[in-house]
Amino acid sequence: MENGQPDAENSPLRATVVIRNPKGLHMRAALAVARVAGRFQSAVTIRKQDRAVNGKSGLMLMTLAALPGTELELEVTGDDAAAALPVLAEALAAPSADSLGSLVN
């Protein structure tokens, strides 16, 4: 980046994720997703339409009020983005907060 050339490793990786939890992204689910995001060094942004929040903050994720069926855009930027993207996509799409256990630990 210092020489003005695009840095492939820091290009954001993106995925669209649909909320499948029938209760939506409720408190426990949001806190669990944030905990998963916190395991990675990459910056994590989650968008719902024109609103974007830090995916490492469970409280900010709660402000999305993402209902079942909501499409969210997941954006991961950083050295471990390639590893983080599928794990975070799975966490966001989890059908229940309980099924997040293996990702959180």
Add this chain to the structure above:
Amino acid sequence: MKNFLVRDALIPSLAATTKEGAIRELVGALQAAGYFRANEVDHVVNEIMRREGLGSTGIGRGVAIPHSRYEGLPRLIGTLGLSRNGIPFDSIDSQDVRMVFLLVSRPDQPGPHLHALETIVRVSESDEFINRLMACTTRDQIWELIESTPDPWNRE
């Protein structure tokens, strides 16, 4: 918040000093306001405590949102209790809780519950709101503040 908080169940100064005590006091206030039968209170309190067992709903900044789902309600209802001395709640920031927003939602209506969570998280981030809320000493003062605070998601 005026859409889900029950005015007659607001408690400007909780007597309880424990998490379960505060939850019982608030569910009791909802019962007294006509939302539960007396024999349903234990069940609702136990369900909320069971949820707390999965992870505290103390979200930091002195705020907690204990909650549960319950079949026998016409809609999402909630109430708010203020504690002058603070209540240990295992909050994420380890601070004692001074504002307890208790929610009971219908199992088939996730939307109102998610919007209520959003609203409470957003107002909790405002120092001005917290200061004004903690300055309230009567139910009427709390209700006046709630009525004058727009739900963030309603503005969209």
